[in-house]
Amino acid sequence: MQDDTSSNLCPAPLVFAMIGGKWKLSILQILIFDGTKRFGELRKAIPEITQTMLTKQLRDLECDGLVKRVVYAEVPPKVEYSATEDGVGLMPAFKEMHSWWETRKRSSNAP
Amino acid sequence: MQDDTSSNLCPAPLVFAMIGGKWKLSILQILIFDGTKRFGELRKAIPEITQTMLTKQLRDLECDGLVKRVVYAEVPPKVEYSATEDGVGLMPAFKEMHSWWETRKRSSNAP
DNA sequence: ATACTTAAGTATCAAAACGATACTATTGGA
DNA sequence: TCCAATAGTATCGTTTTGATACTTAAGTAT
Numbered sequence: 568m569q570d571d572t573s574s575n576l577c578p579a580p581l582v583f584a585m586i587g588g589k590w591k592l593s594i595l596q597i598l599i600f601d602g603t604k605r606f607g608e609l610r611k612a613i614p615e616i617t618q619t620m621l622t623k624q625l626r627d628l629e630c631d632g633l634v635k636r637v638v639y640a641e642v643p644p645k646v647e648y649s650a651t652e653d654g655v656g657l658m659p660a661f662k663e664m665h666s667w668w669e670t671r672k673r674s675s676n677a678p
Numbered sequence: 679m680q681d682d683t684s685s686n687l688c689p690a691p692l693v694f695a696m697i698g699g700k701w702k703l704s705i706l707q708i709l710i711f712d713g714t715k716r717f718g719e720l721r722k723a724i725p726e727i728t729q730t731m732l733t734k735q736l737r738d739l740e741c742d743g744l745v746k747r748v749v750y751a752e753v754p755p756k757v758e759y760s761a762t763e764d765g766v767g768l769m770p771a772f773k774e775m776h777s778w779w780e781t782r783k784r785s786s787n788a789p
Numbered sequence: 790a791t792a793c794t795t796a797a798g799t800a801t802c803a804a805a806a807c808g809a810t811a812c813t814a815t816t817g818g819a
Numbered sequence: 820t821c822c823a824a825t826a827g828t829a830t831c832g833t834t835t836t837g838a839t840a841c842t843t844a845a846g847t848a849t
C-alpha cells in the first residue's frame with residue numbers, strides 16, 4: 568500500500584500560497600524560533616527586505632492567521648509581531664528543512 | 679541549553695532561494711512523491727502554470743541539483759524530469775507541511 | 790513657541806518577475 | 820505535400836517587488 572503520492576498530500580497550492588513567495592518563510596522562521604519581535608527588529612534581522620515589502624508580507628501572514636500583530640498606543644510607535652499557535656505549528660517543517668540542508672552540505676564538500 | 683533560535687537554523691535565505699518562488703514547491707512535490715514525469719504531464723498536473731514558467735522553474739531546479747532532466751532523441755520530443763536524491767531528501771519536510779495542514783483543518787472547522 | 794527625534798508606516802515611481810499568446814523544430818504518416 | 824505531436828523559444832503586456840522619499844505624533848531640547 569503505497570500512500571506517497573502528491574495527490575494524497577494535495578493541499579500544496581493552498582499551503583504554498585500561504586508560505587510561498589520570497590520572504591514569508593524567512594519572516595516566519597524568525598518569529599517561530601526567536602519569538603516576538605518589533606517591526607524594526609525584523610527589519611534588522613532580514614536586511615535585504617524593504618520596509619514596504621516587510622509591511623505587506625506581515626499583513627498577508629496576519630490575514631492567514633500565522634502571525635499576530637499588537638499595536639501599542641505610544642509615540643514613537645511600537646508594534647510587536649509574533650507567530651500564532653498555528654504559525655508555531657510549522658516548527659517541525661522548518662526543522663526538517665534545516666536538517667535537509669545540513670545533510671546536503673555534509674555530502675557535497677568535506678567540512 | 680536553548681538551541682531553537684533562527685540564527686542556529688540560519689541557512690534560511692539560501693534554502694528559501696532554492697525552493698521559494700511561486701511554483702517550485704508544487705513542482706518538487708509532484709516529482710518527489712509521484713516520481714518521474716514528462717514535461718507535458720507536469721503541465722497537466724499544474725494547470726495554472728504557463729509553459730514558459732514551467733520551463734524556467736525546471737531549469738532553476740536543475741541548476742540547484744534538485745531535479746534531473748533526461749532528453750530522449752525522439753520525434754516528437756520526449757523529456758523526462760525527476761527529483762534527484764537531494765530533492766527526494768525534502769520528502770520529510772513536505773510530510774511535515776502536510777500534517778500541519780491537516781491539524782490546522784481539524785482545529786478550525788469540525789469535519 | 791519652534792524645531793528635532795524616533796518608529797512604523799504610506800506614496801510614488803522604476804525594475805524585475807510572471808502570464809498570454811504566438812511561433813519553431815523535427816519526422817513519421819496520410 | 821501537408822499535418823500531427825511534443826517541448827520548447829520569442830515577444831509583449833500585466834503584476835509584484837524594490838528604492839526612495841514623505842507622513843504622523845508626542846516628547847525633548849532650544
